[in-house]
Amino acid sequence: MRAGVSHDPRAMPTRFRRHSLPRQSLAFHPTGQRARRTEYFFVEASDGVPHAADLRERRGDDGDDDEWQVGSVRAPSLDVLVVGAGPPGIATALALHARGLRVVIAERRVRGTRGTPGETLPGRVRSALDALGIADVLDDWSCTPIRSHRARWGPALRERHLAHDPDGHAWQVDRDGFDELLRLRAVERGIDVRLGMRCTSVVPETGGWRIALDQERGRSSLRAAFVVDATGRSAFVARRLGARHERCDRTVAVIAGILGPAAARCGSTLVEVCPDGWWYAAALPSDDIAVNFVTDAALVPVGASARTGALFDQLCNAPLIERYLAGCGSPAWLRVVSAAPAVTSPVAGAGWLATGDASSVHDPLAFSGVTKALEQGLSSAAAIAAWFGGDPLALDRYRAAAEDDFAAHLQARRACYAAAGLSRFPFWRQRAASSAPSLARTSAPWWPMTITGPHRAVPDPAHDAPAAASAAHVPA
Known part of the structure; x- marks a missing residue:
């Protein structure tokens, strides 16, 4: 049983287009023999659900006794x-x-x-x-609760306790x-x-x-x-x-894993701004500290040693982060990744x-x-x-x-x-x-090939309702 037939050459792979003819047309070779043509249609599966397209070759006229043969394109697995x-x-x-x-x-x-x-x-x-x-x-064990968040986003330092947050604490x-x-x-x-x-x-x-x-x-x-x-x-x-896929700007994040101890800082995060970007630091379950410095790519030097030196040079503009890292060791590693929207x-x-x-x-x-x-x-x-x-x-x-x-x-x-x-x-x-x-x-639709979705009745459980994504917010 056919659930739909497409005769549009644009809906077919290039290697098959030369065989495609309108259903009502008749084409003959110079010898008088009828030409071969192909049609695309959905094939009804054994369960009665038309779920996959197939290619078949049709020979002869439009009568009911035509012979159909399965071509080289099979149903999706x-x-x-x-x-x-x-x-x-x-x-x-x-x-x-x-x-x-x-x-x-x-x-x-x-x-x-x-x-x-x-x-x-x-x-x-x-x-x-x-x-x-x-x-x-x-x-x-690898998911540590975060119960407070401190941020100096501007002149004042603010602290937000997450115990009474409607969404609960962070991780x-x-x-x-x-x-x-x-x-x-x-x-x-x-x-x-x-x-x-x-x-x-x-x-x-x-x-x-x-x-x-x-x-x-x-x-x-x-x-x-x-x-x-x-x-x-x-x-x-x-x-x-x-x-x-295009970026809005050249924002990058210099990410470093700083060796602990970080036990006294566990359960809290810190954000601080400086002239060339902003810092973020948080304690890890491994008793080390994750540090991110978000800045512009033009301000990041080339070379691992130069980047490490530039990272610590920026600490003089972030006194809260500098105190947060007091007593910690050197970065175990450092890398630069894109952070641009x-x-x-x-x-x-x-x-x-x-x-x-x-x-x-x-x-x-x-x-x-x-x-x-x-x-x-x-x-x-x-x-x-x-x-x-x-x-x-x-x-x-x-x-x-x-x-x-x-x-x-x-x-x-x-x-x-x-x-x-x-x-x-x-x-x-x-x-x-x-x-x-x-x-x-x-x-x-921009793709030149029309792909029709299989018409399968799909249940819609309530727990699969899409959650609304939230936008960025000013740290408080």
């Missing part, structure tokens, strides 16, 4: 392939798996190699983890350990997580995509009806499909979407990296489930919501940097006036 096993990829996969979709996660890393000593999660992260049914990961986590906990929960739920598999290409084909994966044992490929880009800032899949456009297309940092990156001042990733994973799953359910506007709504969220974040970021009262310095003046990259809003 899974519903969704998630590229990237970070928090957004795991969240998307867990939510889709709960809805009954077949999901595989491909991750290029075999084990955690982020190299970041820790990350602070706000209290609202528990709501996202509760929605995924994995809030117990916060009970692990300081080791990112490698936290990501590993999320992957273990996904495996326990029965999701196929494949580590050490690097995505090298994403090629459209009938009914979905063929994704090439490289691993130590060689190259393999998977067919999927839908692909999710959860590759982080690289936005590998989205950029391969023609999207652009960035956005991908478009963030979704026919049969694919980007989530997490592959969609947009918020300023680290928002303290929402992992939380935003989990929340957007939930909203990604809701959009994908609606697409599988036959909603033609599901991805358009997801794209518009992502664009609006990023615009709201930039507006809050400008207000936050202006509130520091340091606009006389170039770093602060530029960010208080920064704007989004000039990427056009694309409400219409």
Whole structure:
């Protein structure tokens, strides 16, 4: 039974277009024999659900006795392939798996190699983890409660106690350990997580995509009806499909792991501004201290020793951070990473979407990296489930919501940097006036190949409702 036939040559792979003819037309070879042609249509599976497109070759006239032969393009072997096993990829996969979709996660890393000593999660992260049914990961020893937050954002020092915060206290986590906990929960739920598999290409084909994966044992490929880009800032899949990922400015973070002892500082964080940027420090479960200095890339020298020296030179402008680090040793390691807000456009297309940092990156001042990733994973799953359910506007709504969220974040970021009262310095003046990259809003499908979503009835459990992402806020 055919659920829909496409005769549009643009909807077919290039190698098949020369065989495509309108249904009503008759084409003859010079010898008088009827030409061969191909048609695309959805094939009804054994369970009665038309869930995958197939290619068949039709010979003869339009009568009922025509012979149909299965061509070389087979049905997708899974519903969704998630590229990237970070928090957004795991969240998307867990939510889709709960809805009954077949999901595989491909991750290029075999084990955690982020190299970041820790990350602070706000209290609202528990709501996202509760929605995924994995809030117990916060009970692990590697997740340390943060009960107070001090910040000198401007002339005055403010301290905020989180005991009575509506969202509860925050957590300081080791990112490698936290990501590993999320992957273990996904495996326990029965999701196929494949580590050490690097995505090298994403090629459209009938009914979905063929994704090439490289691993130590060689190259393999998977067919999927839908692909999710959860590759982080690289936005590998989205950029391969023609999207652009652009940064707003040249903000970077100099990250260092300072050897302890940090027991007296455990349970609190500190933020302090200075003319060339701002500092953030927090104690880790390992009794060491994570220190971030957010500044402009032009102010960071080249070379490890020069960067270490420049980092300590900046301490003279941050007396609170200097006292916070009193008695600590030298940095165990130091690295520089991009900390600039960035956005991908478009963030979704026919049969694919980007989530997490592959969609947009918020300023680290928002303290929402992992939380935003989990929340957007939930909203990604809701959009994908609606697409599988036959909603033609599901991805358009997801794209518009992502664009609006990023615009709201930039507006809050400008207000936050202006509130520091340091606009006389170039770093602060530029960010208080920064704007989004000039990427056009694309409400219409941009991918030239039309991929129709399988019309499967997908349950919509209440706990999969997307959580609203929050914008940056001025530290208090």
